[in-house]
Amino acid sequence: MEWDSEIVLSMTSLSHANEIHMISLVSGARERAPDAAWAAGRKYSERCNDEPGQARLTRGLSSPLFSPKSNALRKYLGPVVRCALGFCQSRREYSMTQVSRRQFGILLSATSLTACSGGGGTSAGGSGLPRDLRPQPNASYDAWVRVFRTRARSRGISDRILNQAFRDAGYLPGVVTRDRNQTEFKRTLEDYLSIAASDKRIADGRRAFARHRRTLEAIEARFGVDKYILTAVWGLESFYGTRMGEIPVISAVSTLAWEGRRGRFFEAQLMDALRIIQAGDIPAPRMVGSWAGAMGHTQYIPSTYTAYAVDFDGDGRRNIWGANPADAIAGTANYLARRGWTRGLSWGREDPGGAFQPQPSGPRFTVTSNFRVIKRYNNSNSYALGVGHLADRIRGAGPLRQGFPPDRYGFTKEDRIALQRGLIRAGFDVGDADGIIGTKTTAAIEAFQRTRGFPVTGEPSRGLLNRLAI
Numbered sequence: 448m449e450w451d452s453e454i455v456l457s458m459t460s461l462s463h464a465n466e467i468h469m470i471s472l473v474s475g476a477r478e479r480a481p482d483a484a485w486a487a488g489r490k491y492s493e494r495c496n497d498e499p500g501q502a503r504l505t506r507g508l509s510s511p512l513f514s515p516k517s518n519a520l521r522k523y524l525g526p527v528v529r530c531a532l533g534f535c536q537s538r539r540e541y542s543m544t545q546v547s548r549r550q551f552g553i554l555l556s557a558t559s560l561t562a563c564s565g566g567g568g569t570s571a572g573g574s575g576l577p578r579d580l581r582p583q584p585n586a587s588y589d590a591w592v593r594v595f596r597t598r599a600r601s602r603g604i605s606d607r608i609l610n611q612a613f614r615d616a617g618y619l620p621g622v623v624t625r626d627r628n629q630t631e632f633k634r635t636l637e638d639y640l641s642i643a644a645s646d647k648r649i650a651d652g653r654r655a656f657a658r659h660r661r662t663l664e665a666i667e668a669r670f671g672v673d674k675y676i677l678t679a680v681w682g683l684e685s686f687y688g689t690r691m692g693e694i695p696v697i698s699a700v701s702t703l704a705w706e707g708r709r710g711r712f713f714e715a716q717l718m719d720a721l722r723i724i725q726a727g728d729i730p731a732p733r734m735v736g737s738w739a740g741a742m743g744h745t746q747y748i749p750s751t752y753t754a755y756a757v758d759f760d761g762d763g764r765r766n767i768w769g770a771n772p773a774d775a776i777a778g779t780a781n782y783l784a785r786r787g788w789t790r791g792l793s794w795g796r797e798d799p800g801g802a803f804q805p806q807p808s809g810p811r812f813t814v815t816s817n818f819r820v821i822k823r824y825n826n827s828n829s830y831a832l833g834v835g836h837l838a839d840r841i842r843g844a845g846p847l848r849q850g851f852p853p854d855r856y857g858f859t860k861e862d863r864i865a866l867q868r869g870l871i872r873a874g875f876d877v878g879d880a881d882g883i884i885g886t887k888t889t890a891a892i893e894a895f896q897r898t899r900g901f902p903v904t905g906e907p908s909r910g911l912l913n914r915l916a917i
């Protein structure tokens with residue numbers, strides 16, 4: 448097969464970063480692909496699939512890859528490049544180091560494309576998880592499980608349930624990595640609220656509310672918790688049931704219990720997870736959640752589940768994982784009610800004269816005791832304001848009227864959006880022009896600066912905005 452040299456150049460400019468990982472990605476050998484690369488590649492691939500032929504590949508990439516004359520290439524190579532670009536984005540490495548045509552040939556010969564094409568190649572049953580979130584051999588973990596099983600038996604968990612639970616469970620190295628790498632990445636309240644009450648989360652929330660209105664009203668009637676607040680919690684925890692997590696909970700919490708940093712806490716979670724299985728609420732293989740064991744529509748940890756989950760739809764099971772969110776949302780209402788929610792009282796409101804000002808020079812609010820109850824669900828002012836504000840928006844209220852102070856670059860949100868729109872006009876990919884300077888916008892600024900010969904800072908500035916405003 449003959450390859451257009453320009454395509455080769457495009458390809459190699461992407462692949463220099465780490466050819467091993469690159470080959471992993473293009474060959475679809477997910478086992479060998481690092482998580483971040485996989486996730487980024489998959490995400491990018493999915494987005495590109497929405498716009499086939501759109502050459503939004505701006506970082507030194509040329510468009511022939513996606514031009515009509517290279518239909519075959521688009522078909523076979525497009526997914527590779529999407530994944531590769533996703534990988535490079537994740538590492539922010541875009542320099543033009545080239546590999547030889549021979550190396551490129553080797554790269555292609557390793558290509559089967561199965562995993563990258565079709566939007567990520569995840570398969571059912573958790574096997575679509577990256578390798579570090581699938582069980583790995585670990586003698587120390589196995590020994591810990593053997594001892595734990597005797598403790599579980601003495602607490603009334605049957606051998607049958609233990610066998611079922613641990614049959615496919617195992618040590619997940621990725622869970623330990625994620626636990627250790629938790630950085631207290633602190634967003635400003637303005638950015639947090641932009642994400643929590645994004646246009647999409649509001650629109651999806653209104654649709655979800657309309658779809659489940661009768662259930663939400665019944666839950667409000669029984670527990671006294673505002674139906675819009677419940678919808679907002681659902682929206683923030685799992686984007687209305689679309690992001691509930693796919694990691695097997697027994698593996699995740701047993702790994703964290705064995706690892707020991709918060710061993711007692713996670714052993715208690717593991718014990719409760721086994722109780723849930725023993726109660727017949729969910730079979731072990733279908734008990735999935737986040738890497739830290741948060742499960743279902745409203746992301747309960749097992750101990751929250753055992754204490755608060757409700758069989759609201761009356762089918763005999765407390766099912767927080769299924770398509771119907773009733774049980775999960777009712778459990779959340781139960782939790783909030785038992786933590787002191789006052790029926791008929793709002794969370795608070797935006798109030799220029801209010802005493803509560805979570806961000807200096809930012810908007811002021813008046814909050815009620817129900818605001819503090821939301822914080823019992825997740826102890827963060829930003830979270831509780833996110834829930835309250837999203838609930839108001841779903842109900843039909845407008846955005847906050849008070850402004851936020853300029854950020855550390857002296858930029859307001861309007862400035863940041865103008866900057867992002869300028870970058871998009873200039874052909875650089877920032878994702879959505881949402882006024883949040885995240886990794887994609889930073890990478891786009893760097894790419895712009897590099898291609899125009901400016902010092903590469905990746906940071907917003909007035910000079911940059913002026914240059915892009917033309």
Ligand SMILES: [Ca+2]
Pocket residue numbers: 757758759760761762763764765766774
């Ligand atoms: Ca049920």
